[in-house]
Amino acid sequence: MTFSCNRNQSTGSQSDAPAAVASSQAVTYKNPVMPGDYADPSVVRVGNDYWATATSSEWAPLYPILHSKNLVDWETVGHVFPNKLPDWAEAHFWAPEITYDNGKYYIYYTAKKKGGNLCVGVASATKATGPYTDLGPLVCQEVGSIDGFPIRDEKGELYLIWKEDANSVGKPTPLWGQRMNEERTALTGEKFELFRNEKGTWEGGLVEGPALIKRNGYYYMFYAGDACCGRACTYGVGVARAKDLRGPWEKYAGNPIMKKNEAWTCPGHGTVVSDGKGRDYFLYHAYSANTTVYPGRQGLLDEITWGTDGWPKFQNSSPSLTAEAPHRTNAKDVVDVQDEFTGGNLAQTWQWFVAQPAPKYSVQPSQGGRLLLQASPEKVGSVLSKRTMEGDYTATTAINQKQLGTGVAAGLAAIGDPQNAIGISVQNGEISLWSVKENKETVHSKVAAPQGNLLQFKLTASKGDQLQFAWSANGTTWTPLNEGKPINGDFLPPWDRGVRVGLTAKGPAGAAAAYEWFRLVH
Template sequence: MKKNLYFLSALTLGLLTFGCNRNQSTASSDAATAPVASTQAVTYSNPVLPGDYADPSVVRVGDDYWATATSSEWAPLYPILHSKNLVDWETVGHVFPDKLPNWAEAHFWAPEISYEKGKYYIYYTAKKKGGNLCVGVASATKATGPYTDLGPLVCQEVGSIDGFPIRDEKGDLYLIWKEDANSVGKPTPMWGQRMNEERTALTGEKFELFRNEKGTWEGGLVEGPALVKRNDYFYLFYAGDACCGRSCTYGVGVARAKSIRGPWEKYAQNPIMKKNEAWTCPGHGTVVSDGKGRDYFLYHAYSANSTVYPGRQGLLDEITWGSDGWPRFQNASPSLTAIAPYNTNAQDERNIQDEFTAAKLASSWQWFVEQSPTYSVQTSQGGRLLLQASPDKIGSVLSKRTVEADYTATAAINQRQLSKGVAAGLAAVGDPQNAIGVSVQNGEISLWTVKENKETVHAKVPAPSSDLIQFRLTAAKGDQLQFAWSPDGTTWTPLNEGKPLNGDFLPPWDRGVRIALTAKGPAGATAAYEWYRLAH
C-alpha cells in the first residue's frame, strides 16, 4: 500500500465539516465542533485496507478504532483489525480463529461490528448447515475476543444477509437486514424487527423499510444497510446493483426517515458515490465518527486497474453534510488521496516477508474454510515452517492476500526436510478447485494448473541437488503468471519463459487471488519452508 506525504492547503481542501452522531459511538458529535485546521495537512492514499477486505465495518471505542470484513471461504473467520488513526490497520485477531460456528458451513460474509455497554457484537452472515443464508451474532467483552457465538437470528427461505443493529427513537433495539431475494430473481426488501437485549432472538413482527426500484440505478438489489442518527433523522447508507466480479455495477445511496419504521425517503441525487477512473463498484460500508465532528465512511471497491484480482479493497472517505441535511462525498466518487483524519501518514505495507522465526504465525495467514491445515514453526536455526500435506487436489494451503495486480512471490523449500511423496510448492490460488503453481516432489520440479478440479502439468524438470530450492511467481495484470526456480536465489531458470500462464479463471466472483504455500501428498507427511516473500 503506497502511502504518500503531501503538504496541502487546508483551506483549499475544505477541512471544516460537520459531524453526525452514530448511535453506537462512545462520544456524542452533535455538540462537537470540527477542529481548527493547520495551514498544512498530511494526506493518505486509498486503499487503507489493501487486499481482499470486502464489506468492511468499523466502530470507535474511546481512542481506538476496530474493524472487520468478509472472510467468504477463507479462514480464520472475520479478521479483527485495530487502528488509532483510521488509515493504519493491523490484524490483531479473528472472531472465529479456530473453528466455524457450530450452526454454519459456508459463505461467511458481511460482519458488522458494534459496541454497547462494555460488549462488542459481531452480526454476520453465514449459510446454515443444510439451509440458506442467515444473520447470526457473536459477542465478547474485548474487541479481540474470545467471542461467544449466540447463533442465528433470522433465516428466511431465500436467505437473510447484512445484519445491522440500531436503537430507535425510543431506545428500543432493532435488527435491520436484507432479504436475499435477488438470488431467485425477485426484489430485495430491507427489513427491520425488534431484538431482545441478549441478542439471541427477534421479537414481534418484521416490517419493511424499502426495497430496490426497477429502472433506477439500484438495478436488481439494495443491500449493505448502515444506519446513523443525525439530528431529527435516521440515515440509512446502502449499496445498490451488482456487487462483485468483472461485471459489477455497485454504487452507494442514502435514505432517511424520522422513525425506523418510516416512511423512508431516498435521496433524489442518489447514488452519492459511484465509480471513477481509479476505483470501481464502491459500496457496502459503515459510518464512524471521530468524536471531533467529522464522519467517515469505510467501504470497499475494486481497483479499476487490476479489476478483480486483489479483490474488493477497503477505502476510507469523509462524509460532508449539506445545508439540505443530506450527506455527500467529494466528487461523488472514491478519493485517490485525502486529508488524513489524525494528520498522520500510513505506512507502506505492500511488501510481506516471513522468516518463520516467531512461535506463532502472523494473523494475516489464511487457509480454506473446509480444510484447516496442521503446521508447526521451528524458531531455531533461522526459522522454519513445517506444513503437513493433504491428498487434496491442491494440497494443504497457507496463503496471503495480494494487494495489487503486479507482484512477485518467492519461497524457499528445504528439500532435505521434505517427506517422501510430498509435493511442496508455491501457487496462485482462487479456491480449492482452481490454482496455478510450481512444486518439487521426489527430485522433480513440476509446473501445474488445477482448473475446475482438473490438473494439467505444463512442465517437468529435474530438481537441483541443493538443500534449498527457491520458487518464484511473477504476476502481471493479475492473471499473466510466470514461474522460475533457483538453487541459490541468484541464478533463476524460467519454467514458462515468454509463455505466461493465464490465471483469469482463478478468482471466484466474490474473492481475490491469494499466494499460497502448498503441500500435497500422504496425510501426515510434511513440507518444510525456510521463508516466504511477497513484493508488490
Template sequence: MKNFWLLLFSFVALSCSTNKSADTASSQNSTPDSLANSGAITYSNPVLPGDYADPSVVRVGNDYWATATSSEWAPLYPILHSTNLVDWETVGHVFPEKGPDWADTHFWAPEITYDKGKYYIYYTAKKKGGNLCVGVASASQPTGPYTDHGPLVCQEVGSIDAFPIRDEKGDLYMVWKEDGNSQRQPTPIWGQRLNEERTALVGERFELFRNDPKTWEGGLVEGPFILKRGDYYYTFYSGDACCGRGCTYGVGVARSKTLRGPWEKYASNPILKQNATWKCAGHGSVVTDAQGRDFYLYHAYKTDDFVYPGRQGLLDEITWSKDGWPRFAQNAPSATAAAPLNQNAPDVWDIADEFNQNALSSGWQWPVNQKPNYQLKTEQNGKLTIKASPETIGTVLAQRTLTGDYTTTALLDKTSLSGGTTAGLAAIGDNNNAVGLSLNNRELILWSVKENKFITLDKAPVPQENNVQLRLMARQGDKLQFAWSTNGTTWNEMNKGKAIDASYLPPWDRGVRTGLTAKGPTTTSATFDWFKVENAD
C-alpha cells in the same frame, strides 16, 4: 543470515483534502498540490489494501475497531485496530479456530457494534443444509474470545447484511436484507425487534424499503447502515451488482424521522459512484470521530488491478449540506485526502516472514474447514513445516494479494520431502482453481487446477542442491510466470518463460491469494525456510 522484513502491512501515503463545510452542497477535494503546500499529512486509498470486502468499523473511546468479509478463507472475520482510521493492524479474529457449529460456508458481511459494555459481530453465513442466515457473536473485549449466539433469521431465499439499531425509545432492533435477488425477486430491507440477549427476534417485522429496478438500484438494495443525525435516521445502502467483472455497485441514502418510516430515498442517489481509479464502491459503515466528523469505511475495486486483489477497503469523509443530505467529494472515492488525525503509516506494502516467531503472523489464511497442521521451528533463523494433505492442491497457507503486480518467493528444503510429497508456491483462487510451481524428490512441476481438474503444464529435473527457491511473478493480476533457483541469482524459467493465463482464478466474491502448498499423504510434510511477497510500485 536472512535479512528480510518481518511480516509488515501498511498503506501508501499521498495527498488530497476534503472541504468540511456543512453549508454547501458542492464540497470538493482540494488538489494534492494545495495539501502538499499546506503541510497537511495525508493518506491514500486503500486504507485496507487487499481483499477486505464489506468492512465495518466502530469507535470506542480513542480506538477504532473494524472487521470484514472472510468468504471461504479462515480464520474468520478479522478484528482490526486503529487509532487514526488509516493505519490498521489485525489483532485477532472472531472465529480463530473454526466457524460456528451451525454454518459451513459464505462467511460474509460482518457488522461490528458496541453496546452497553459488550462488542457484537452480526454476520452472514450459510446454514448447514440450508440457506444464508444472519448470526451474532459477542465478547467483552474487541479481540474476543467471542461467544456465538447462533442464527437469528433464515428466510427461504436467504437473509444477509444485518445491522442493529436502537429506536427513539431505546428499543433494540435488527435491520437486514432479504436476499431475493438470488431468486430474481425484490430485495426488501426488513426491521424487527431483537431481544437484549441477542438470541431471538421478537414481534412483527416491518419493511423499511426495497429496490426499485427502474432506477440505478437495479436488482437489489443491501448493506444497510443506519445513522441517527438530528431529526432523521439515515440509511446508507448499496445497490445493483456488487461483485466480479460485471459489477455496477454504488451507494445511496434514504432518510426517515422514525425507524419504521416512511423512508425517503435521496433524489440525487447514488451519492458514491465510480471514477477513473475506483469502481463498484459500496457496502460500508459510518463512524464518527471525537471531533464529530463522519467517515465512511467501504470497499471498491481498483480499476487497474480490478478483481485480482479483490474488493479493497477505502475511507472517505462525509459532509452534510443545508438540505440535510450527506455528500462525498466529487461523488466518488478519493485518491488521497487529509489524514483524519494528522497521522499516517509508513509506505510499506511488502510482506515477508522468516518463520522465527512462536506463532504465525495474523496475515496467514487457509481454506475454511481445512486448517493446516504446521510447526514453527525458531532455531536456526526459523523454519515452517507443513503437514501435507491429498486434496487437489494440497494443504494451503496463503496471504492476500495487495496489487495485480507482485512477486512471491519461497525457499523450500528439498530434504524434507518424502513419500511422494510435492510442495511449492501458488496463486490460489479457491480449492478448485490455482496455478503453482512445486517439486518433489524427482522433478519440478508447473501445474494448474481449473474447476478441480489438475493439469501439468511443464516439468524440469530437480536440482541436486537441497535448498530450492521458487518464484511466482504476477503482472496485471492474471499473467503468471514461474521460475526456480538454487542461489537466488540465476533463475531457471518454467514454461519457456511464457506467462500463464490465470484470469479464471478469482471467484466472484473474493480476491486471489498467494502462498505455500504441500500435497501428499497426511503422514508427510514439507519445510520452508522463508516466504516473501514484493509488490510493484
C-alpha cells in the same frame, strides 16, 4: 507481520480533499487504507481506538479483527472465529458488522446454515480481540437473510435491520427491521419493511448493506445498490432517511451519492464512523479499476460532508485518490510481506480454505526460522496463503529439500479456491509447473531439481492474471519454468473474492514440507 495500510504523506500538494479542510500542513493518505481483499468492511470507534472487520467468504480464519488509532493504519490483531467454524454454519461467511454496546462487542455476520440457506448470526465478546462467544442465528428466511445491522430507536429499544436475499430468486429485495432481545438470541414481535429496490433506477436488482446512523432528528441509512461483485459489477452507494425507524423512508433524489471513477469501480457496502471531533467517515470497499478483480474488493475511506439540505455527500461523488487523514498517521508507502518464520507463531494474515480442515503446521524459530506444513491429498493440497494487494507482484519462498516428506509436492501458487490454482512444486527430485482448473489438474512442464538443501521458487504476476514461474538453487540465477510465456490465470478469482498467493503441500497426510521463508513484494 503486519501490513502498513497504506501510503500517506505530509504534503502541501494538491489533493481531492475538500478545500475547506485542505492545508499546507495537511497529513494525507491514499486509498486503499486496507489493500487486498477486505470486502464489506465495518468499523466502530471505542474511545481512541478503531476496530474493524470484513468479509471472509470461503477463507479461514473467519472475520479478521483489525485495529487502528487513526482510521488509516490498520493491523490485523485477531479473528472472531480463529480456530473453527460456528457450529451451525458451513459456508459464505460474509458481511460482519462490528458494534459496541453496554460494555460488549458484537459481530453480526452472514453465513450459510448447514443444510439450509443464508442467515444472520451474532457473536459477542467483552474485548474487541475476543474470545467471541457465538450466539447462533437470529433470522433465516426461505430465500436467505444477509447483512444484519443493529440500531436502537429513540426509546432505546434494540432492533435488527437486514436484507431479504430475494434477488437470489429474481425477486425484489426488502430491507426489514424487527425488535431484538437484549441477549441478542432472538427477534421479537412483527418484522416491518423499511424499503426495497426500485427497478429501472440505479439500484437495479437489489439494495443491501444497510448502515444506519441518527443525526438531527433523522435516521440516515447508507446502502448499496445493484451488482456487487466480479468483472460486471455495477455497485454504488445511496442514502435514505426517515424520522421514524418504521418509516416512511425518503430516498435522496441525488442518489447514488458515490459511484465509480477512473481509479475505483463498484464502490459500496460500508459503515459510518465518527472521529470524535465532529467529522464522519465512510469505510467501504471498491475494486481497483487498474487491476479489477484480482486483488479483490479493497477497503477505502472517505469523509462524509453534510449539505445545508441535511443530506450527506462525498467529494466528487466518487472514491478519493488522496485525501486529508482524520488523524496523524504512521503508515509507510509499502504493502509488502516478509515472513522468516522466526516468531514462534504465524502472522494473523495467513489464510486457508474454509471448505477443508484447517491445515496442521508448526513454526520452528529454533531452526533459524522454519515452517513445517503437513500435506493433504486434495487437488491443491494443504494451503497457507496471503492476500494479494495489487495486480503486479512477486512472491518467493525457499523449500528445504532435506526436510521434504516422502511423496510430498511442496510449492508456491496463485490460488482462487480449492478447485482453481496455478503453481510450481518440487516432488521426488522433480520440479513441476501445474494448474488446477475447475478441479482438473494439468502438469505443464517438468525438470530435474538441483542437488542441495534449499530450492527457491518465484512467482511473478503482471496485471493480475499473467503468471510466470522460475526456480533457483542460490537466489541469484533464476531458471524460468514456462520459458518466458506467461500462464493466463484469468480463471482464478471466484465471483466474490480476490486471488491469494501462498504455500502448498500436496501428498500423504502426516508427511510435511519445510519452508525457510516467504516474501511478497508489490
